[in-house]
Amino acid sequence: MPSQLALPHLLTPYVVSPPKSSLTVVSSVLGATGNWLVLRFLYAALGNSPVSHPGYGDPEFETRKKRRVVLVSFLRGWEFWRSEAKRLGLDLARLTEKRQFAFVDGLSELFSAPSASSQPAPKPQHYPGAGIAPRATLPIRSQPVPTLLRQPLPASSGSDGASPQTVREPGPTKRLHFAGSGLAALDTIEKEITMVIDELKTSGPGEDEDEPEILLVIDQPDFLLAATGLSKGIGATEMGEWVMGLQQAVSATIAMISADSPLIHNGSTFAHQAATPLDTEHAAFAVGLAHRAEMIMQLRNLETGAARDVSGVLRVSKGGAWGQREGAAENWEEKEVLYFVQRDGSVNVFGRGE
Amino acid sequence: MAPSNISHRQTHNLLLISKLLSLRDTASPLTLLLDSLEQPATPLIKEYIRRARLSKVHVTLIAFETLKPFDGVDAFIPARRKSPSEMLKEVGAVDSSVASNSSNRRRLILIDSINPLLHSTRLDKSFHLSTFLSSFIVPSGPAASKIDSSLVITFHQDVPGRPAQSPYAPQPLTILTYLATTVIKLHSFSHILAQKAARDRSLVPPVFGLAEEQDGVLLGRLDKPIGKDSAEGGVVLEMEYRRKSGRGVLEWYLLPPASRYPATQVKEVVTLLDDHPLYRPPEEVGFADGEEEPESTFELRLTERQRRDREGVVLPYFDAQQGSGPGEGGRILYDMGEEDDFDEEEDEI
Numbered sequence: 001m002p003s004q005l006a007l008p009h010l011l012t013p014y015v016v017s018p019p020k021s022s023l024t025v026v027s028s029v030l031g032a033t034g035n036w037l038v039l040r041f042l043y044a045a046l047g048n049s050p051v052s053h054p055g056y057g058d059p060e061f062e063t064r065k066k067r068r069v070v071l072v073s074f075l076r077g078w079e080f081w082r083s084e085a086k087r088l089g090l091d092l093a094r095l096t097e098k099r100q101f102a103f104v105d106g107l108s109e110l111f112s113a114p115s116a117s118s119q120p121a122p123k124p125q126h127y128p129g130a131g132i133a134p135r136a137t138l139p140i141r142s143q144p145v146p147t148l149l150r151q152p153l154p155a156s157s158g159s160d161g162a163s164p165q166t167v168r169e170p171g172p173t174k175r176l177h178f179a180g181s182g183l184a185a186l187d188t189i190e191k192e193i194t195m196v197i198d199e200l201k202t203s204g205p206g207e208d209e210d211e212p213e214i215l216l217v218i219d220q221p222d223f224l225l226a227a228t229g230l231s232k233g234i235g236a237t238e239m240g241e242w243v244m245g246l247q248q249a250v251s252a253t254i255a256m257i258s259a260d261s262p263l264i265h266n267g268s269t270f271a272h273q274a275a276t277p278l279d280t281e282h283a284a285f286a287v288g289l290a291h292r293a294e295m296i297m298q299l300r301n302l303e304t305g306a307a308r309d310v311s312g313v314l315r316v317s318k319g320g321a322w323g324q325r326e327g328a329a330e331n332w333e334e335k336e337v338l339y340f341v342q343r344d345g346s347v348n349v350f351g352r353g354e
Numbered sequence: 355m356a357p358s359n360i361s362h363r364q365t366h367n368l369l370l371i372s373k374l375l376s377l378r379d380t381a382s383p384l385t386l387l388l389d390s391l392e393q394p395a396t397p398l399i400k401e402y403i404r405r406a407r408l409s410k411v412h413v414t415l416i417a418f419e420t421l422k423p424f425d426g427v428d429a430f431i432p433a434r435r436k437s438p439s440e441m442l443k444e445v446g447a448v449d450s451s452v453a454s455n456s457s458n459r460r461r462l463i464l465i466d467s468i469n470p471l472l473h474s475t476r477l478d479k480s481f482h483l484s485t486f487l488s489s490f491i492v493p494s495g496p497a498a499s500k501i502d503s504s505l506v507i508t509f510h511q512d513v514p515g516r517p518a519q520s521p522y523a524p525q526p527l528t529i530l531t532y533l534a535t536t537v538i539k540l541h542s543f544s545h546i547l548a549q550k551a552a553r554d555r556s557l558v559p560p561v562f563g564l565a566e567e568q569d570g571v572l573l574g575r576l577d578k579p580i581g582k583d584s585a586e587g588g589v590v591l592e593m594e595y596r597r598k599s600g601r602g603v604l605e606w607y608l609l610p611p612a613s614r615y616p617a618t619q620v621k622e623v624v625t626l627l628d629d630h631p632l633y634r635p636p637e638e639v640g641f642a643d644g645e646e647e648p649e650s651t652f653e654l655r656l657t658e659r660q661r662r663d664r665e666g667v668v669l670p671y672f673d674a675q676q677g678s679g680p681g682e683g684g685r686i687l688y689d690m691g692e693e694d695d696f697d698e699e700e701d702e703i
Contacts (some may be wrong), residue, residue: 021421051556061400110417183435213551235516240419241434247421261569267514280514284473287513290391290572291467292419317573320394320510324424331372332627334576 002059006043006088007340008349013332015044017067018215018252022242025293025319026097027259027286032312034256034300035076035084036341038217041254043088045069045215058071058119068200069213070097070250072108072193076254087345096173106176106224112136113177166288178224182233186242189224215249215254218243226287230277236284242288257286257296264340265332293319295332304336312351355637364626367605370595372622373482374536376405377462377504382595383491385506386534391573392563393542395508397589399618402506403427404617411460412452416441418470427464437476439690443492461503469513471527498692507534512564534596541590543608544684563647588610590627608633663691 007015015037018024028034045067073081081103084093095101174196176189197214221239246292260310264286267279275283290296298315315336340348373381389395402427406413414429423430429448433441445463452461472483490505507530515526526533531537542562549559563574591607606627615623628634657665666689690696 027570027572032570206493226632235473236513238469244419244421244434258568259572260565264564264572265567275514277516280516283514284516286392286468287510287572288419288467288469289508289667291394291513291516296573298570300568303568315571315573315576318575318578320389320391321396321420323395323396323400324420325422336576 006047006173006346007040008249010335010345010349010351011040011336011347012044014295015040017044018254019245019294020213020251022252022294023247023289023319023321024252024254024295024297025289026173026254026256026291026299028256029258029260029301031301034299035296036040036345036347037297037299037314038254038256039081039084039088039090039134040347041215042069042085042101042197042218043090046090046100047088066099067251069198069215069216069217070102070104070193070200071217071219072104072106072176072221072224074110075220077107078103078105086312087174094232099200102174104174104193106219106305107266108179111225111227112213113179135262135335178228181228183238185228185232186234186238190242190245193246197246197249201241213251214227214249215255218253218255220244220256220258222263222282222285225281225314236281236288239285240288240292244292255289255293257289259286259300271310291320294320294322310338310342312339313337314339360396361520362603364629365528365625367603367607367644368624370603371591371593371605371607371624374593375401375423376409377402377411377460380460380502380504382536383504384487384534385504385536385538386530387506387508388511388537388539389508390510390512390563392545393540393589397467397612398538398540398591398609400424400507400612401507401623402462402464403468404612406462408618408620409460411462412448414445414448414463416445416463416465418467420466433471437473437483442489449501458631459501461501461505465503465505467510468507468526468530469510469515469674473513473516483526484533509557509701535557537594537597539592541592543588543590550633591624625674 026034026037046069070083082092092101092103096103113319121303163264174192176192178185179188198217200213200214221243225234225236231289243253243255263279265283266276267281267283294318296317298317300313300315302310302313313336316332317334337349337351339350366422370381373379374385375479376421387395387398403413403424405411412429413427415423415427415432416433417423418433431441431448436444449461453487465574471477471501487505487507491503494611509530511527511528517524545560545562560691564572566574571701591609593603593607594606595605597603609624610628619622
């Protein structure tokens, strides 16, 4: 039965082995989120069953060679990804121990002081407390999702707060901290992520000498932009350069961004009303990334309204950077398909009318 | 339009685009490419590089968004986190190395996207776009005078810019289009065809991608299943060339996909858009030699003489205008022809 396959056939050529030093952009809207697609990317890189289909990168690339994945998530915590991946049959905790996977948490403590330092970690109970200055600068528009998800995490990570990572988190689950402003703050975050990448590169089972290929998945970096913004000296260009810096450290990058109408079109050149700085910056960041991407996977709602057996539409298109590499393999074509995420987490991908 | 006019335009404008793309005689020191997600400038930039290689022009790429250099680029300068003055210094360093190598005196500087620079928060007040750009073209230094530099800048039209700091300062795009000696706007050929087809039927031309303003749609382009080997894969160039006299030349061209011709082809590959059979279908062969009328047993056509006679008929209202009294005008004046067969009884009715 096709629904039992972790990797639907129609999807396989697009998620298996993105080409070297390429950027793939997955854009999503509120009603059609891209978690399931990110999980498919993880599965294609880490899954046990060898995927026989040649990827859209090198045709001769043998997919049996395991890739390693670094997942940087700004909107969802470790628990979410672990449990979702488990439904696919991926044990992220075990893979972390085997040094094939690393999770970088950009959500839990992004705007709190580092808990490893001498002062105890701030507790969620006293949000409006005086001592937590960085929290107060969060813009009002920060989405409600992080706060909902944020609640259980600090609670579970040990009440003493001295070293929560050793208590709860398995393996190198790094937590990002945003401190200061502007480029320096972004540089710190970039350094922390590249440190995780380097760790993953060097420490390994070591069955082959050559450097393992690292796939970097950045989940919603636009949250970082929205939460900091111009007042912190961070704009679309800085974010773009930040992604570029990370790209240089890994072999392929996948970035998830939101493409909801207000975020894209208010600031766009086609709009006629005045846009807020966030609108402009987000649109510039998202469209700029799309210009640099080789492949863009766009998720959106069904235009004709909600349906019981369709979750949304997936359109795979060639991005602005497509065709820049000499001899770019043309063994994938642009496509638009429908998908349906079932209750058990499995996904059906099918063409219109099938 | 007279046919001689068309052929004159063809030869003249094809020569012009050939001169521009091959960077001959520094025809255009500053070329601005306006692209969008629907039609990225990559094919055109590759065409520039291809021609530069053929004529041994030194190519420099200042990369704001490219990680790896294109094939055929001689000097690759990543611009990430660099200030404009640092970039200028690096380009200058390449300059002197080009100058020492006396074999090629022409130079092409590509900027893959100017948007990140314009959008940067780090730019201080002292940064002036025009000064920055002109210092590439007119480098200072002793060796500089020997090199002819052409600058080709890509600007993504769909990336929104930040509102200007001062309400009186022009937008960067305005400055760029003002400074540029050639502006080339890129369109996807299949979109141009779709829009033309709509206009031909007096429908509203369709829009694509971001302009659709549909939730979740960044890119509307989908290569059609048949589009692969049909001729629709080209790039349409809408060119505006400003002559030294100030007069502008506007023309639409079509750049075919790179797979259509060998990389070493010297002959011009760009054609006028109007010459493309899909854009302007050749008039049907049967159309010119006589309006073919439906076959029937009646003779529906007029002979030459019949037509002359018919034109000679004075219609009643011309006669009525002479106004020779009430009730006088408006007679039917008819000169009887020899083949007319006079009806005796007609007057009796």
